[in-house]
Amino acid sequence: xxxxxxxxxxxxxxxxxxxxxxxxxxxxxxxxxxxxxxxxxxxxxxxxxxxxxxxxxxxxxxxxxxxxxxxxxxxxxxxxxxxxxxxxxxxxxxxxxxxxxxxxxxxxxxxxxxxxxxxxxxxxxxxxxxxxxxxxxxxxxxxxxxxxxxxxxxxxxxxxxxxxxxxxxxxxxxxxxxxxxxxxxxxxxxxxxxxxxxxxxxxxxxxxxxxxxxxxxxxxxxxxxxxxxxxxxxxxxxxxxxxxxxxxxxxxxxxxxxxxxxxxxxxxxxxxxxxxxxxxxxxxxxxxxxxxxxxxxxxxxxxxxxxxxxxxxxxxxxxxxxxxxxxxxxxxxxxxxxxxxxxxxxxxxxxxxxxxxxxxxxxxxxxxxxxxxxxxxxxxxxxxxxxxxxxxxxxxxxxxxxxxxxxxxxxxxxxxxxxxxxxxxxxxxxxxxxxxxxxxxxxxxxxxxxxxxxxxxxxxxxxxxxxxxxxxxxxxxxxxxxxxxxxxxxxxxxxxxxxxxxxxx
Ligand SMILES: [Zn+2]
Numbered sequence: 001x002x003x004x005x006x007x008x009x010x011x012x013x014x015x016x017x018x019x020x021x022x023x024x025x026x027x028x029x030x031x032x033x034x035x036x037x038x039x040x041x042x043x044x045x046x047x048x049x050x051x052x053x054x055x056x057x058x059x060x061x062x063x064x065x066x067x068x069x070x071x072x073x074x075x076x077x078x079x080x081x082x083x084x085x086x087x088x089x090x091x092x093x094x095x096x097x098x099x100x101x102x103x104x105x106x107x108x109x110x111x112x113x114x115x116x117x118x119x120x121x122x123x124x125x126x127x128x129x130x131x132x133x134x135x136x137x138x139x140x141x142x143x144x145x146x147x148x149x150x151x152x153x154x155x156x157x158x159x160x161x162x163x164x165x166x167x168x169x170x171x172x173x174x175x176x177x178x179x180x181x182x183x184x185x186x187x188x189x190x191x192x193x194x195x196x197x198x199x200x201x202x203x204x205x206x207x208x209x210x211x212x213x214x215x216x217x218x219x220x221x222x223x224x225x226x227x228x229x230x231x232x233x234x235x236x237x238x239x240x241x242x243x244x245x246x247x248x249x250x251x252x253x254x255x256x257x258x259x260x261x262x263x264x265x266x267x268x269x270x271x272x273x274x275x276x277x278x279x280x281x282x283x284x285x286x287x288x289x290x291x292x293x294x295x296x297x298x299x300x301x302x303x304x305x306x307x308x309x310x311x312x313x314x315x316x317x318x319x320x321x322x323x324x325x326x327x328x329x330x331x332x333x334x335x336x337x338x339x340x341x342x343x344x345x346x347x348x349x350x351x352x353x354x355x356x357x358x359x360x361x362x363x364x365x366x367x368x369x370x371x372x373x374x375x376x377x378x379x380x381x382x383x384x385x386x387x388x389x390x391x392x393x394x395x396x397x398x399x400x401x402x403x404x405x406x407x408x409x410x411x412x413x414x415x416x417x418x419x420x421x422x423x424x425x426x427x428x429x430x431x432x433x434x435x436x437x438x439x440x441x442x443x444x445x446x447x448x449x450x451x452x453x454x455x456x457x458x459x460x461x462x463x464x465x466x467x468x469x470x471x472x473x474x475x476x477x478x479x480x481x482x483x484x485x486x487x488x489x490x491x492x493x494x495x496x497x498x499x500x501x502x503x504x505x
Contacts, residue, residue: 039341040080041237042169043246043290045073046162048091048155049264054130056262057094060386061379065130066262069316070270072129074155075292076162077237077246078114079410080170084345085114086408087163088248090292091155092266093123097134098404098419098447099145100152100159107160112167117349120408120417121159122445125295126267128259133448141393141449141471143401169287172240176337177413179438180329183230185322186253188424189213189302190462192222201466202383203366208461213302217309225460226300228252229424231431232326233296233440235410236334240341244280244289249330250415250440252296252424256303256319268319268326269293275327280334293326295443297427299420299451299464343411348487351402352480355473358399359391363467367391390468397471404446405484409491412437416484417445420452421464426477433485441484452477 049071055062072092079086087108105116123132132155134145148156190210197220198206210225234249249272256268266273273291281289303322304310359367371392372385381389408415414436420443427441434440450471451464458465458474 038082039173039175039343040170041078041173041175041245042166042171043077043237044162044165044169044287045075045290046158046165048072048074048093048158050130050151054151056128056264057131057133059127060383063262065264067264069259069263069265072126072264072266073270074159074162075273075290076159076166077248077290077292078163078166078170079343079345081343081345084347085118086345086347086410087114087119087166088292088408089119089121089159089163090248090294091121091123091132091159092126092270093129093132093155094125094127095133095444095448096121096123096155097132097145097152098143099134099148100132100156101446103148103153103156104159107156108163111160112164114163114167117406118347119163120406120415120442120445122294122417122442124266124269124293125255125298125421125444126265126269127255127257128263128265128267130264141397143398172341173237173245174240174339174341175235175237175343175410176334176339177233177235177411177438178333178337179231179233180333181230182232182251182326182329183228185303185325186228186230186301187303187305188224188226188228188300189304189306190225190300190457190460190464191306192225194220194222202387203363203466204384210460210462212463213304214306216304216306221306225462226423226425226457227428228301229297229427229431232330233438234330234334235413236337236339238339243285246290246292247276247280247330247334248292248294250294250296250442251326252298252301252427253322254295254298254302256322258313258315258318260315265316268323271319271323272326275324276330279327279331297422297424297441297443299423299443299453300457301424344409344492346409346491347406348491349404349406350483350487351404352483353400354403354476354479356397356399356401357394357467357471357473358397359394359467363391364395387466387468394467394471401449401472403449403480405480405487406445407484407487407491409436409488414439414488414491415442416440416488417442418452418480418484419445419447419449420472421450422452423454423457423464423477425454426452426481429481430484433481434488435485436488439488452480454478
């Protein structure tokens with residue numbers, strides 16, 4: 001296996017700050033602290049709401065933002081065990097370009113001393129945000145941007161400010177890890193259909209064995225093509241004297257939607273946070289409690305119960321229903337946990353060289369014939385024309401891509417990340433193989449490299465596996481998961497921490 005560890009910031013910057021960071025750099029290669037240290041934590045939010053007029057990019061045809069329904073945030077948590085600091089930042093964005101994460105982590109390292117390898121930055125995948133990916137077309141897939149857009153530079157700056165504010169607020173803290181089940185909101189969105197009912201895909205073929213988002217309540221539905229991951233894993237953090245400080249959760253639900261066209265909204269991720277803040281922090285404290293909801297492994301999961309016809313819902317109604325239930329479950333479970341101050345911290349980061357996907361000869365010649373006329377406006381392109389352009393863009397990908405992978409160890413817990421929309425079965429695998437109590441994945445961290453199906457799901461076809469939606473080799477998920485499992489296994493297990501905390505597996 002060809003792997004390499006690489007810092008995303010220039011070596012001279014690292015060397016420049018190294019003199020300030022001797023104790024921290026001791027953990028760069030992932031050896032956790034063994035001393036029973038006393039935890040400190042701080043949390044803060046930074047507003048990343050874009051100006052109106054920026055393009056909203058959740059669908060095939062971007063359109064300008066016309067209304068701010070609710071502000072977008074970078075929600076930031078800093079943990080410090082006395083030797084090692086970790087930062088986690090969850091951003092209300094569809095995705096975040098690798099270069100934005102690099103720039104934010106460079107700023108964080110120079111301003112707070114937390115090394116880039118110890119900072120996790122991920123997007124929630126709200127579909128009602130403007131783009132921090134880079135343009136609205138395939139510019140987003142340039143591996144490293146030469147220059148950030150104004151909005152990308154703003155997001156990087158705000159992330160770094162949020163982490164700095166969280167670090168300013170560090171104070172003695174206690175932490176507990178919990179898990180709670182919420183199976184009723186997650187549905188696998190890829191379905192086997194009754195014979196003869198598979199519609200043509202944009203490539204003019206009915207070869208797909210599964211259909212993404214089939215018609216609701218259709219008699220042609222056979223069965224879902226994969227599992228769901230119903231488990232919400234979370235860290236709950238409070239001040240040493242008991243006031244709630246932060247809660248960082250992950251749930252494997254793509255997004256909920258129901259947002260009017262042109263609205264900017266953090267989707268249900270924002271509603272869960274506001275609901276938790278209302279429920280957990282009843283008498284708003286200073287500094288305020290910060291809730292954070294990351295996207296788990298939801299590449300093939302959404303909130304649509306395909307067996308039943310769609311109920312009529314007002315805008316934002318469905319996301320409120322889901323979010324209130326998730327917030328209630330989290331608040332209730334967090335209240336019953338046993339908290340401890342002994343949580344050794346560690347991190348590992350590497351860039352795994354993975355083969356990029358390139359079009360087959362057949363795909364390339366289909367694309368050649370199916371391109372739109374040069375003067376076709378974006379909004380008028382058909383799905384086939386959009387995919388013809390995407391297939392052509394795939395041909396220009398480098399042979400190999402450097403895929404950022406990261407594992408954070410927080411006591412007994414292992415949090416792994418990939419820069420993709422990860423299929424739920426990969427998340428379930430990491431729960432089993434990650435070696436933590438618990439182990440769980442966060443999607444869309446440190447970049448965006450498209451959907452990540454397993455090889456088995458590739459063979460079934462469907463939207464997430466189409467060339468252009470998917471940008472990595474067929475076996476990429478196996479290689480990336482193996483690498484994360486190996487990284488997690490090199491982090492020192494924290495038996496003490498797991499024995500002093502009351503887990504609800
Ligand atoms: Zn998506």
